[in-house]
Amino acid sequence: MNERLAATSRGHDTLRRDVAIILSVWTAGILILVLGTVTNANIGFVWPMGQDIDWSLILKQGIGAYAAEQEFSIDHRNPLSGWVYSIASPLILGHIYGFHILRLLTCLFLGLSFYALARQLCRREASYFPVLLGSSIAMWWFWSNHTQVVWLMLFVLALSALIVWSYCIYVDSDRRWGAFYAFSLALWLVALGTYSIQCGAIISVFLIALFRGRSRGLGPAIRDTFPYLLIAVSFAAIWITSARGFFLEDAVSKTTQAHLSVAALFKSIGYFLWHPSFTRVLSSAIEHWSAMTFAAVFGCGILIAYLLKRLTFDETRFAAKSLREGSLWILIVAASLAVPTLFLEATSPIWKPGTRSEMMYAGFVPMAVLGVAALICSFLRRGAATKVLFATAAVLMSIVVLLNVEQNREATAVYRWQTNLAAGLQPLQRATPGALHFLVINSSGRSHIDPGFGARFAQDKLGRIPTRWSAVSLSSESSLRVIENLAAPTGYSGTWTVTIGPNTVYGAMENSHEEVPRETVRVVRFNGVTVEALASVSEADIAGLQARLVH
Structure with a gap:
């Protein structure tokens, strides 16, 4: 015993x-x-x-x-x-x-x-x-x-x-x-x-x-x-x-x-x-x-x-x-x-x-x-x-x-990239009471990789969380698209290229065919550290990226 x-x-x-x-x-x-x-x-x-x-x-x-x-x-x-x-x-x-x-x-x-x-x-x-x-x-x-x-x-x-x-x-x-x-x-x-x-x-x-x-x-x-x-x-x-x-x-x-x-x-x-x-x-x-x-x-x-x-x-x-x-x-x-x-x-x-x-x-x-x-x-x-x-x-x-x-x-590098982007966009969002559609020209040399990044980021980081969650549409909320030199992922072939016109913008929202008014769109340039708001967009700004201007 x-x-x-x-x-x-x-x-x-x-x-x-x-x-x-x-x-x-x-x-x-x-x-x-x-x-x-x-x-x-x-x-x-x-x-x-x-x-x-x-x-x-x-x-x-x-x-x-x-x-x-x-x-x-x-x-x-x-x-x-x-x-x-x-x-x-x-x-x-x-x-x-x-x-x-x-x-x-x-x-x-x-x-x-x-x-x-x-x-x-x-x-x-x-x-x-x-x-x-x-x-x-x-x-x-x-x-x-x-x-x-x-x-x-x-x-x-x-x-x-x-x-x-x-x-x-x-x-x-x-x-x-x-x-x-x-x-x-x-x-x-x-x-x-x-x-x-x-x-x-x-x-x-x-x-x-x-x-x-x-x-x-x-x-x-x-x-x-x-x-x-x-x-x-x-x-x-x-x-x-x-x-x-x-x-x-x-x-x-x-x-x-x-x-x-x-x-x-x-x-x-x-x-x-x-x-x-x-x-x-x-x-x-x-x-x-x-x-x-x-x-x-x-x-x-x-x-x-x-x-x-x-x-x-x-x-x-x-x-x-x-x-x-x-x-x-x-x-x-x-x-x-x-x-x-x-x-x-x-x-x-x-x-x-x-x-x-x-x-x-x-x-x-x-x-x-x-x-x-x-x-x-x-x-x-x-x-x-x-x-x-x-x-x-x-x-x-x-x-x-x-x-x-x-x-x-x-x-950690991606996290710092995202926190810097959020810090630059949030003041712009707070300055406007309604929904905004951000087009981010990515000049940082780093890709966000995930095709759905913009939709998730806008909902979670820009304070525009919908009252009932939906993976289908963000039409009533703020949205974000990162514009860079990447081929269209599977399922995005018809919506990957952003078309910026004088009155409307097509493709401003993630994988959506809906056009949004030009005045609700904010185009910014992001170098990985700071966000620069662009008063106007030229052909040179988007050259080689998945975007085009229509005059």
């Missing part, structure tokens, strides 16, 4: 230490962002951009049922996502950096969730591996664009880890702790309703029931998995009845043409292993960074890996068997969670390879890299295993820091 109590006490001490370590690593990264924001450096927190603004506009008009109805009416998917956003709305709407902070908190939750899963799969031994996994996931802040909406997908990925964790505890207790089984089923329903594509946890549950525990086998696997399947089928039936399609309403006809493409499947698998966004960010870092910056970034990665090793690795309690079992299960769970996304990208004419898979990278990449390394180390001698796992952790942490810093540097 005394030995059991001592073991329990050691386990609790280890748990508290490990959680404190993961939280400390995450907090160190947050402090760097705080310092960059306070000192106006080229990294720091950023305000909502892109689809973040869509959600901000919805939440500003109403939370709870209203937000849920708006989201479901737009894409007919994920009926619980509006409710989850409503729960997070105090943070999203309460601070200019609230959306960004929300995603970083979700990364911490994701890291702690996968730490708990890895610790249980390792039977609460081999502490170095779960802490490495949790720390690297908590620090994976990279995302290929500047929006924060991926936080919801990461939240559901964390729920998937907790679904498997809860069920694993249930199995490891010889199915005596039924509360964990019930908790796993409850999380399964929430995860399905919030982001339905992330449904691979049921595969992990089936495999754990089939191969783990004393009561393993096909019978227990079918019996334990059936309630998950029943919830999924019931949810799908309710979804089909209440919605008009599984995807965007205007793409339902394409969805019926879905078929398995072997080429798309292999391409999607390749994107899981290495996404083009990695190459883009690495190339950007090489272009913009000095040798000293690279040295500092890789130094940080190596230092984090070293500190984790010093604090958690105990060669006298190497637990190779537990490490082997836990790392193998982590790889199985990683593959299970990836299966639905692979299937979607290999069959859907809408979601092409790489479009959904990158939403899983924060969990999948560390699981795959550290899982393989830990599995190899479990067959090595203690000294060699220590070196291999440390080297892997050092490289992974260095890459994570590099991706984080460069992506944040890019996002």
